[in-house]
Amino acid sequence: MSDAPAAKRRLLIAGRNRYRFPLTPSLQRKFDALDRVFEVCVLATGLEPGLTQHGYFHLVPPQRPRVLDGALFYLLMPFRIARLIRSFRPDAIHTQSAYEAGAVLVGRRLAGRAADRPWPRVVVDVHGDWRTLSRMYGSPLRALIRPLTDGWAEAAIRRADGIRTVSGYGTRLVQRLGREADGEFPAFMDLGPFVDTPLAPLPAVAAPLYVGVLEIYKNIDGLADAWRIAAPQLPGVTLHLVGDGTRRDIVEALLGDPVAGPQTRWSPKLAPEQVAAALDAASFLLLPSRSEGMGRVIVESLARSRPVLGARVGGIPELVHDEENGLLVEPGDTAELAARIIRLCSDRALLERLAAGSRASAVPWLATADEYAQRMGALVERVLARQTLSR
Numbered sequence: 001m002s003d004a005p006a007a008k009r010r011l012l013i014a015g016r017n018r019y020r021f022p023l024t025p026s027l028q029r030k031f032d033a034l035d036r037v038f039e040v041c042v043l044a045t046g047l048e049p050g051l052t053q054h055g056y057f058h059l060v061p062p063q064r065p066r067v068l069d070g071a072l073f074y075l076l077m078p079f080r081i082a083r084l085i086r087s088f089r090p091d092a093i094h095t096q097s098a099y100e101a102g103a104v105l106v107g108r109r110l111a112g113r114a115a116d117r118p119w120p121r122v123v124v125d126v127h128g129d130w131r132t133l134s135r136m137y138g139s140p141l142r143a144l145i146r147p148l149t150d151g152w153a154e155a156a157i158r159r160a161d162g163i164r165t166v167s168g169y170g171t172r173l174v175q176r177l178g179r180e181a182d183g184e185f186p187a188f189m190d191l192g193p194f195v196d197t198p199l200a201p202l203p204a205v206a207a208p209l210y211v212g213v214l215e216i217y218k219n220i221d222g223l224a225d226a227w228r229i230a231a232p233q234l235p236g237v238t239l240h241l242v243g244d245g246t247r248r249d250i251v252e253a254l255l256g257d258p259v260a261g262p263q264t265r266w267s268p269k270l271a272p273e274q275v276a277a278a279l280d281a282a283s284f285l286l287l288p289s290r291s292e293g294m295g296r297v298i299v300e301s302l303a304r305s306r307p308v309l310g311a312r313v314g315g316i317p318e319l320v321h322d323e324e325n326g327l328l329v330e331p332g333d334t335a336e337l338a339a340r341i342i343r344l345c346s347d348r349a350l351l352e353r354l355a356a357g358s359r360a361s362a363v364p365w366l367a368t369a370d371e372y373a374q375r376m377g378a379l380v381e382r383v384l385a386r387q388t389l390s391r
Contacts, residue, residue: 015096026190081107128293162383206345209282214245307354
């Protein structure tokens with residue numbers, strides 16, 4: 001009997017993620033862990049013009065004009081996938097969303113069946129409601145392609161060989177399409193800056209904080225309106241907004257408001273260590289989204305022992321438990337959001353009680369890079385075993 005170790009499965013990871021090299025320490029840990037479990041190949045977007053290969057990364061350089069970058073990536077993705085299937089011969093292809101999964105399924109068809117090897121199995125990630133892309137993100141013109149993108153994503157989820165969700169919310173979404181998740185676990189989140197340093201006490205003066213992209217699905221417009229209501233009743237309190245996006249005009253208008261503007265400050269971009277510092281300087285996090293998958297920033301906030309005022313939507317209630325580690329409001333209810341902001345800024349005893357329950361509630365969502373890679377390995381084996389038995 002041979003004692004030689006079993007050959008690692010070949011995993012092709014496909015998505016429009018953008019990478020710059022050298023990788024950040026966080027991403028390096030993630031891919032090093034995956035490389036210990038699988039033989040890895042990655043199809044993604046490079047941020048450096050002309051760079052098409054870096055180790056096991058196959059990179060699509062940025063396109064000009066930029067408006068065509070996304071469209072060209074998805075249009076050409078099936079052909080790139082077909083080439084990689086023939087050359088890399090993966091056992092499984094892990095896609096970052098249902099949109100990539102659709103392109104991968106087409107690419108698998110283009111590659112054809114190899115006589116000596118079965119088709120690679122396609123595993124799709126579902127982080128949240130895929131319909132958000134065409135409804136509450138980016139240009140309003142995306143609404144014109146809504147029937148196409150919605151149908152494309154749902155067809156991909158129905159036809160994928162395996163599905164991974166990051167929360168119960170995602171699992172319920174795929175169940176509505178008649179599918180079951182083969183695995184439910186969060187992605188690797190390198191939370192070093194949020195868990196490795198001593199906790200800071202709550203600031204003496206209330207300080208609400210928002211961290212996220214400036215997009216309609218995050219309800220940044222509703223938050224701005226709520227702050228216009230709350231700010232006059234909270235003299236000396238400043239709202240700190242962190243993030244950028246296509247709706248920066250909403251923040252610019254808020255900063256120009258004669259009443260709420262002086263009580264608002266904006267940081268378009270902060271590094272993870274700076275976000276951790278911003279949380280330490282804050283009293284609580286605001287996340288009043290209209291749609292949300294899991295919400296990494298919630299875990300970051302809870303890890304710094306800061307409660308969360310969030311909307312009762314998507315995966316937020318799975319992390320934020322009303323009156324335990326935060327408060328929940330109905331999505332889109334601006335008056336209720338304003339009232340809850342005022343309450344948290346005015347009731348120190350409530351704030352301290354919610355903060356005390358925050359850190360422990362983050363623990364179930366923490367995982368090392370190796371734990372994530374092992375879960376991915378088990379997921380791929382389940383999908384391969386089921387398909388093998390059903391042939």
